[in-house]
Amino acid sequence: VEPQDYIMTALSRYNLGSPVGLIRMMIQQSNCFIVVERGMAMQNMMQERALAEGGQMRQGSNMGGGQMVAADFILTPSVVFSEGNSGGVGGALGGLLGGRGGAVLGAVAGGLKFKEAQTSMLVADARSGVQVAAAEGSAKKADFRLGGLLVGGGAGGALGGYTNTNEGKVIAASFADNYNGIVRAVRNDPSLQ
Numbered sequence: 001v002e003p004q005d006y007i008m009t010a011l012s013r014y015n016l017g018s019p020v021g022l023i024r025m026m027i028q029q030s031n032c033f034i035v036v037e038r039g040m041a042m043q044n045m046m047q048e049r050a051l052a053e054g055g056q057m058r059q060g061s062n063m064g065g066g067q068m069v070a071a072d073f074i075l076t077p078s079v080v081f082s083e084g085n086s087g088g089v090g091g092a093l094g095g096l097l098g099g100r101g102g103a104v105l106g107a108v109a110g111g112l113k114f115k116e117a118q119t120s121m122l123v124a125d126a127r128s129g130v131q132v133a134a135a136e137g138s139a140k141k142a143d144f145r146l147g148g149l150l151v152g153g154g155a156g157g158a159l160g161g162y163t164n165t166n167e168g169k170v171i172a173a174s175f176a177d178n179y180n181g182i183v184r185a186v187r188n189d190p191s192l193q
Helices: 005-012 020-030 041-053 089-096 155-159 166-187
Strands: 073-079 116-125 131-140
Touching (some): 005 073, 020 073, 073 166, 116 166, 131 166
Antiparallel strands (some): 073 116
């Protein structure tokens, strides 16, 4: 699920887009879950189905019903941060999240505007709507590489500022830490496997 608008606005100040592509790539590459398309490409999938229903597909193309996989879980990410010079914004946003989100704290001169990123992910059962897992992640300022997890297959271009800006790298590392917490929570609960 896309983050709430105020999170997207905050990320855009650092030239960062939605973290959903980054998170989807982490999930896909982990082989812990099968990722189903429910984002922007879903519109294209529905267009293909409409063409098939209208008789526009080549004979033998199988676009019949009953082929889509149902989503078992819905993951909602959050990242909340404040800049050192912006007053109490972080506390206000953290309060809005009811403790589920964190705050990115501090400021340093030049380039990196904050030292630490904290993120959260909530996982809900798609059938019941019950929240089945939650985890927080964090990463501290460092010039590190995210390794093979995010660099293969032209991922850098698809992930934009999350792999080539200091702020993006810290947030990406926090989401990686966060996702590892989700995986542990699911592995420790046999009813979710």
